Amino acid sequence: TRVLIVSAEASRRRSLARALIDEHEVLTAEDEAVGLSLLANTPADVVVLDALGRKLQPDPLEGFFACCPGLELILLGEENPDTDTSVTSRAFLTLPRGLDTPEQVARITRRACERKMLVERARRFERKLDQQDPAVEIVGASRAMDPVFELAHAAAVVTTPVLLVGESGTGKELLGRAIHRQGRRASGPFVALECAAVPADRINRELFGPPPGARTMPLALAADGGTLLLADVTALPPESQARLTRLLQHGEVEEPSGQTRTVDVRVIATSCVEVKPLVDAGTVRRDLYFHLNAIVMRVPPLRRRREDVPLLAYHFLQRHAQRLGRQFERISAEAMRMLRDHRWAGNVRELENAMGRAVALSRGDVIVPSDLAFLREEQASSVVLEPGPAPRETAFDPSLLELPYPEAKKQALAAFDRAYVREVMRRTGDNVSEAARQSGLDRSNFRRVMKKAE
Numbered sequence: 001t002r003v004l005i006v007s008a009e010a011s012r013r014r015s016l017a018r019a020l021i022d023e024h025e026v027l028t029a030e031d032e033a034v035g036l037s038l039l040a041n042t043p044a045d046v047v048v049l050d051a052l053g054r055k056l057q058p059d060p061l062e063g064f065f066a067c068c069p070g071l072e073l074i075l076l077g078e079e080n081p082d083t084d085t086s087v088t089s090r091a092f093l094t095l096p097r098g099l100d101t102p103e104q105v106a107r108i109t110r111r112a113c114e115r116k117m118l119v120e121r122a123r124r125f126e127r128k129l130d131q132q133d134p135a136v137e138i139v140g141a142s143r144a145m146d147p148v149f150e151l152a153h154a155a156a157v158v159t160t161p162v163l164l165v166g167e168s169g170t171g172k173e174l175l176g177r178a179i180h181r182q183g184r185r186a187s188g189p190f191v192a193l194e195c196a197a198v199p200a201d202r203i204n205r206e207l208f209g210p211p212p213g214a215r216t217m218p219l220a221l222a223a224d225g226g227t228l229l230l231a232d233v234t235a236l237p238p239e240s241q242a243r244l245t246r247l248l249q250h251g252e253v254e255e256p257s258g259q260t261r262t263v264d265v266r267v268i269a270t271s272c273v274e275v276k277p278l279v280d281a282g283t284v285r286r287d288l289y290f291h292l293n294a295i296v297m298r299v300p301p302l303r304r305r306r307e308d309v310p311l312l313a314y315h316f317l318q319r320h321a322q323r324l325g326r327q328f329e330r331i332s333a334e335a336m337r338m339l340r341d342h343r344w345a346g347n348v349r350e351l352e353n354a355m356g357r358a359v360a361l362s363r364g365d366v367i368v369p370s371d372l373a374f375l376r377e378e379q380a381s382s383v384v385l386e387p388g389p390a391p392r393e394t395a396f397d398p399s400l401l402e403l404p405y406p407e408a409k410k411q412a413l414a415a416f417d418r419a420y421v422r423e424v425m426r427r428t429g430d431n432v433s434e435a436a437r438q439s440g441l442d443r444s445n446f447r448r449v450m451k452k453a454e
Helices: 010-020 032-041 058-067 102-131 143-156 172-182 200-208 238-250 276-280 286-292 306-324 333-341 347-361 369-385 398-402 405-427 432-439 443-453
Strands: 002-006 025-029 046-050 072-076 091-095 162-165 190-194 227-231 252-254 260-262 266-271 295-298
Touching (some): 002 010, 002 032, 010 025, 010 102, 025 032, 032 046, 032 058, 046 102, 058 072, 091 102, 102 333, 143 172, 143 295, 172 266, 200 238, 238 252, 238 266, 238 286, 276 286, 306 333, 306 347, 333 347, 333 369, 398 405, 405 432, 405 443
Parallel strands (some): 002 025, 002 046, 046 072, 072 091, 162 295, 190 227, 227 266
Antiparallel strands (some): 252 260
8 A cells, every 4th residue: 555645744644653653554745736746656555645724726626536535634733723624524634743653553544454454445446246147146256256157157067966965054055056046957947945944743744745646746857958966964863865876876766656767957955064974974975976976176265265244235225225116326444344344143144134124224325333223232142152162282293393493483383384374374364354354463573473484
């Protein structure tokens, strides 16, 4: 990020530049006219303007905003009552004399840069959302979703069974619908069954056939020529697993009358847990697993794809606003920060419900933090009610015992730094800014840790 400091005092410019230089590229100017000439050739993200209580003219500052769309302005010193309110109203913050220390200015500048980044990202997501195919409800632009979309595209053109694995609320059924819509069976039926919601003594009738003479058609027959999606497939009882295996292996459904009927059904199954351990435990048939394991897609939880939160938030904002006959201009930067920082234990489903609630609570045309206040309450209560993870010991290298304690400690800390940086960069798709945020460090300090870990 680039910051322009405008101050008539050379010593003031130097002290502010020293406070900002570690995290930003810094330009300095002695007045607004010089600053404007600099911005004409080198746009900045933030302008720090030392007002010194003087009257500020709107024309040069309008030039600042014209040169740098989305510019954040920080005013230092007491406001002059004669200054046009059109100037002060556009400032990110005004720091009165006494509070405008270089350290405080550095903190406020960091916040202004973050807000500019969030606003720009929200606008990019709005543009990308406009380009989204309305027929496909899977929304995502993060690196974590790239392999999912690539595999989904490949799976759509074949008829092989697909197993979607991911936490509850990650959008597995929507992904299954997208695979169906993009494939050759798009014109055929799409039939879904929540296996865990049907009692074990009824699920066979639902899937493979009611008693002779009943009017309802079994789902396996209803999906003929299309796709059968089985959510929480691991909840199927043993008899249903055996009949599903036969359907996958031979394309046959044995009706209650004893007759066998051949069907053309593509099966997509979902699971909230890894299936292999259940096979090893004897809960899931091994032959069924082998059929379902042909194409396995793991859908990442929302906390592993936080870059998608703004895009999803705008997607759900438009959906709920349209449903209620309302119009919204945007989500404020502060509200978007709340959405990005939330833990989203319920994943995409929780985010959708949160945006629906925010739309219902909002009294304006912009979603602001007060519309999302319930997120803080829910997160605070979950901290109290949810037990933390059980402590676990970190792996220890026995060879360190051959070294003196100070050297062993030094090597152990270096190994920790390398492992920590490697993992957090993997989780954030090599996004340094997001990795720094998740690590609780500013960008410059995180880069120092990265350099040490090399």
